[in-house]
Amino acid sequence: MSDEPEDAGVENDSAPAEGESWTNPILAELERRKAEVLAMPGYQLKVDLEALGRAGRVIYNNASELQRHAGLFLHGGRHVNTMTDEYEDELVRFLHNYLTSVTSLRDSQYVVMNHRWGAESEFKTKTYATKLKGTFATGEAEFMAKLRNYCTHRSIPVPGMVTTLLGERGRPPRFVNELKLDRDALLEWDGWTGPAKTYLEAKEPQFDLLPVIESYMQAVSKFFNWFTDEVNRQCATIKDEYVTAAMALKTWYEQETGITEAFLNSSPPTPTTTPEQRVQRRAAERRQRRKKNRRR
Template sequence: MSRRFLTKILTNKETTELDYIQEIDEDKYISIKKSIGIVDEVHNSMDLFLILQNNYNEIANFQETHIEKFIKNINEPLNIHKDDYTRLKIEINRVLQNYLSSVRMFVDHCDANLNRRFGKESAEYLNFKQTLSKFYDNNFEYRFIYKLRNFCQHCGLPVSDFSIDNYQDFITLELNFNSEYLLSEYDSWKADLKKDLIKINGMFSATKVISNHFKIMFLISQKIHSLYEKIFLGALTTLNFHTKEHRDEFELIIVTENNSTTESKNITITKFPFEIIDKFIKGIC
């Protein structure tokens, strides 16, 4: 039979000791574990969005890291070496693939977690699905990026063209999608997207599409945080209530003794998310 204890970790230069404070009954442990699970779930969604944001930043910084270097090596805009352009095209498609994967990962994980946490018929989950539907219906960039990952998986590299403006003192280069190429290579675009691409009829800026799409993803992330806000703060309040009396300079954990005997102890450790508790709980409790 397992026994659980609220425990301090006492450390010095030579040893580490566990100082049991009090035993934790099953009801209290279930409450603590449930609260930690909620905090971990919200923190996981934050981590997934940070991955998405970092991949977006890599695309946003592409102008400085790759395009400007590429332009400096152009002596004659109409005579660009094919190998140089191929390297540039491969690199932008590589970072775009990373962005598309992180978008899908973020949305799919949040969808599954909200469904599991609140239920398929809950107001929170339906609010989330309605938010996605609204952005899909009202924003070409969201519709396009949503399906572009399928294009990449089945057809090839989506950024296929570039355009150059040669001014008197400087040169600009724009990496583009090409609607004619996208339509000819992929026959599974939804009807609304097919109409969008037919209407564009040619090249359109990859940078602008991705920039506008990321702004939408930021709003979706904010919506997800708002759906979790009540139970997230409730979980932090619960964890703070169970631990604040015993917190000091030593680390506080839960130690579970599993089938321990007088001769040996098999233990597992549960850590508290104190960094997050301290960040959000001030002014609330």
């Protein structure tokens, strides 16, 4: 007679039969709840704002690199004859990167608006368009915006490096360095819009590039901050709803599994079997015991 308990040969409904798979009910419920959270408008907004933030960091870093590199010549007290071709090539690269990143930033803003309100929304066609025009409708801003197209469709302009030696009574002589653009060479391109062309025509034949860049950088930064603040203000409700739902999901998962942030940040636990593996192992052990009982 076997010492096996009477119910040892009875199949456990929660255990998989031989050849069948088993799904952890907690993981199944987690996936269901997660899908609901990820389908919320606030989650899509979160993704879009993160992408916008990355575009903002790109333009900020490109602007910083351009200013830092230009400063080596403008504020370094060095004569133009000491500057290398490599310096000039890098200057052109930084200028091109900055102009391109401005366009990428605007594209990221369009994505946010299209996903949240639609391509023809009142916010995009009125609020945003009005602010955009007020910020970038000046001749200077139009020139900088079209300068990116000039780089793409004609050539990347090479700022001319100019050194002027100044001497004043009672003071040692000093170098004054400037980065200049050739007005007439730029005007040979037929792609300038009215405001940009008018702006160019009013400039000196050789005009200083740095003040134009600095002014444009300030306008871009101000517009980016306005847009981010306005989106966050108008979308505060759906953002709060998403954050609340995400936190509720996190709390539920921690309560069901015991896997908390403190646990994840602690030392790695000793490897062990999963609940699914333990159930499958016990089912296999019961099948082996039943086979032995039948042979007795």
